[in-house]
Amino acid sequence: MADIKAPVFPESVADGTIVEWHVTEGQQVNRDDLLAEIETDKVVLEVVAPDNGVVTKIVKQVDDTVLSDEIIGQFEAGASASADNAPAVDPDQPAAPVQAKQAADGGEPVQATDKKDEADHKDQSPAVRKAAKESGVDPKEVEGSGRGGRVTKTDMANPTLKADSSIKSDSGRPVAESMGERTEKRVPMTRLRKTVANRLLSASQDTAMLTTFNEVNMKPLMDMRAKYKDQFEKRHGVRLGFMSLFVKAATEALKRFPAVNASLDGDDIVYHGYYDIGVAVSSDRGLVVPVLRDTDRMSMADVESRIRELGGLAQKGKLGLADMTGGTFTISNGGVFGSLMSTPILNPPQTAILGMHAINDRPMAVNGKVEILPMMYLALSYDHRMIDGKEAVQFLVTIKELVEDPAMLLLDL
Template sequence: MATEIKAPVFPESVADGTIATWHKQVGEAVSRDEVICDIETDKVVLEVVAPADGSLSAIIKNEGDTVLSNEVIAQFEEGAVSGAAQTQAVQSEEKVEQAAAQTQAGNAPVVERAQSVSDQAPAVRKALSETGIAASDVEGTGRGGRITKEDVANHQAKPAASATPLSVAVGERVEKRVPMTRLRKRVAERLLSATQSTAMLTTFNEVNMKPVMEMRKQYKDAFEKRHGARLGFMSFFVKACTEALKRYPAVNASIDGDDIVYHGFYDIGVAVSSERGLVVPVLRDTDRMNYAEVENGIRDYAAKARDGKLSIEEMTGGTFTITNGGTFGSLLSTPILNPPQTAILGMHKIQERPMAVNGQVEILPMMYLALSYDHRMIDGKEAVGFLVTVKELLEEPAKLILDL
């Protein structure tokens, strides 16, 4: 029985999507709930699964095509597998037998790789053409060794071996043109909009991380044994920011037209870097979360971001954002606002520096903090007060635990 395969119903904030990868081809056997297609939106990658056991009878939207919400992208045949799939299965069995014979003869089995550009999906052919990469040079990770767009991108990102000279004529200036992903374009649009539509200002301070580091060192093993989560620095920052937001409601507010919206809840976004770009999943009601819940939430979001499994709901909303450039070695930066939020905290690298303490010079692990804020909504006094509060709570973490 033929069934229409449709794109998911996109939320209002997502206008359309792009077919990223077909994991199954026409006639290829597929099991119920097996992923057959990925659709990339400007926020997340959505998976389309098979409604039953069977095979695709027709692909209507090819890789690289734009699709709308609930639009038909393929035809699916339930039950019997088509003759094309049966032929493919026989060919696969023959290849396995040939590999086994080679192994018995003392030869290593040869893995077949797609050699011809014409054998690839339209989006892959386009990516190969734009990057100038030969299909034979790319290791395909798709079904049957097929090359995906991600394979082309990963191959391009690989650093050239130091011992292998570039095959470029002397004096030649090489350029490569690669189209932006939908997510990268959306990030670019939002960042540009933030700089053009807000009165953004950044204030700085520094925090002595020694108290937090000593507490973490003392209790990290017991914490992990008790809660099954590693005790990191981010949970201290999330809890400190939550308390500071309670004291300075304007930093937790947003601007909607000519109105100021004060939020009576604390949903903190944590910027996470992924291969597809920067994403900001949101921890909900952080005032009700303990340290273990914060750490587990961040860990789960990081894993989902790496695997492209974050949902739109997990990245929607948020009243405040924390970003940590220190993981990449940044010593100081000015983070850009994440509208409609009116403030964002930037963490940075912990670096030992000589500091004056009670008239004596001590070497302390210091971190610069940066708070970017919308001056239309937040006055300098409130911004500085918020940042000083975060600093004080981190330098005396007992206050966080005792709610002082």
């Protein structure tokens, strides 16, 4: 008999929550089959079967909190599923009857598994089952817009409940209620969403956060992109975007202003001799910040390729802890959602974050004349305990100058 254990969490992760078991007690599995998923403050970790065998016992249930390397179940290697290791029947939990037959001794009826419920469950896509688990809404109570009335992921995101639906959470409180065309839905916050909320609240309360603004003329960068984007994509196999130049410009500015690349650890200032830039990404599970390592050693093609890779992993919920730990500076691009101006919130223990925004044509005074130019507002939020206002402004102006004249990066000016 062997133990099924939670993964070893890194020091930055205290515990996790079991969000789903993909097996039941007595089920036979193969090596590396997915057994359970554990959600931490940052990512969802997978627990896989160590060998071929049978899951003999589930120790930790869904929603239970588990610690690093804690036992969550038991496993018998080399065993086969049989009546001896089938899950025991709890007499206090009646099974759903399909047909009942009287025992020969006149005892209680023997009840079988409800095949229809099982078929309904299998008919649901993995995305629908996941959405149902997160929201607490039973797909069978939702009006489906798919083929043959099938419930889709979109239906679960904004459910229209059937007229006779009244769904309750485990606490007995309504999770979703039908009120004609008006519905309400109550869902528990995910661990990741709670963590993001707490960290953002802590950053606003525990730091002396200020924000300085500037604006940048994007025409030189847009002209360069229009001229070379086809050649760039043909040679490197990835599209040329604006983020790569901002990452390279931020890296150069961090070299010139080490305090912006530093972090606070109690009463100590930690100056980092490397440049790991986090890029904020919005995913279905919430805001995540995967990190680009050693950006001073990366080409623009490397940056674009890595951002694309990390963004894809974020959308699939497949980012690992190593992808998001660390980071000395963060860039957030609210412009992709149309934001004209914002004050980004620090990502502790970092001491600064750069906010990019939407590009809009605006009338600008150039050499005594009015020109229509594509302009972007930039915002730098910083911890005033660590960074003086003069440094913050000079740092942001450096990024502005490098973006407005990309040749300066190539010439190391």
